[in-house]
Amino acid sequence: MTVPQPLSTTQVDVQDSVQTAPQQINLHAEYLPNIRQVTLYISLSESSDSRLSELQPEIHLSESRRAITVAYPAPFEDVSETIKLPSRVSEAARAALEKQMRVKRGDEGTGLDEHGREFSFRMQIDASEVLAGEEVVDAFVPWTAGDMSHTTKVRCRECEGVILNSPAGSPSDGNGGDDGTGAGTPGWIWKDLPSENWAEMMDFWHCHKPDPHEGDLDGRDHAHSQDANRAKTPEDPNAQVKGYGAANRVVATSGTVLVDVSSFLVSEVDCLGLKKVRFSRLPLLCSAWSFNPFCHSSLESLISDGQQEGDLAIPWLGHRYNCPRPTSFMNVSWIMNAIADEAEQHGCSYPL
């Protein structure tokens, strides 16, 4: 595997705890809930002012014990940095901090190298702090149907061309126009889809499936087989749609957008500016003519399995309009979902 060049367009979120500006003091805190500890790293970069390099900064734990300020003594008191701690630390941490600092002062910096000096301090989390327990399943999924509104739009991440527009007659942007002027159009209906592996999982969950395929009944006289027979009749269009099992598909209907854990399943007629490429591994291209006629960025999809003719699965590389969630969340969510799916298939679970 070769390592591709990083994309220049990647969005990076600067963490609160890390300062990238060319300052003399950089602070970084690592939160270790399992051992109820916070480790603080102080990096002092080499200063052009040699007087500063010889000075030792003061460490001050705030009254609330939720923040730490590191500052040089006068006349450099304007060189200082404050970090908000991920958790309230114990009162004992205050004394320990002072004691450790005195020891390190003797050492003159444990992590001394050509870039400057680095110190680290361990602090116990305050006993009164209740740490977050077990996480809600799928809490890492940034978008659910509940986050969407009737006028939510989806755009291409690259060119910002609109892929899924607000229904006709709705306000162009969500600037307060909530009870939109939609001329008779109710707007998009969003529905959540279960995990991508739900169909396969049905084999494990049910002794018999609610709507078996033809020929699957093999004479079993379960109480449900009557229902199954009814659903099987060709007049009932729900039989196909409702049927469980890998051979059956979820079908998108116009006006409804199904929200999967890493893609939106939409009816083709509802989409704008997309080009389908047949027999391609990456079958969906953005052809957003309205913004950039040459976009053609691939909304690459590895999830073409469950698709019906006429439905499009727009991966979350398509981006919700005016979305406060950065795209990096989507990438991480994609990975975590893929790991969870992989684990599910192997019958184990990883703490994510």
Place this chain on the structure above:
Amino acid sequence: MKVFFQYINDTANLLGSGSGTATPLSLEELEFPEKIFNAVVSTLEERNGMLPIRTRIFREWKVGILNRFERGRNEK
């Protein structure tokens, strides 16, 4: 979240997909869409450079940080 990562040139050998070798049980393989792979690698490298120097490498691993969405915490 803290992520340990390393670059492997010979994944086939690592995953034991050669004939006759057992697949290590502690390893899983995941295929990434190219865009997500590139974006994640560059984010990891960038974050690695932001960490204190002593914490950038842990044994044979490089250390990076990825922001994950947490319902309730990241929401406005």
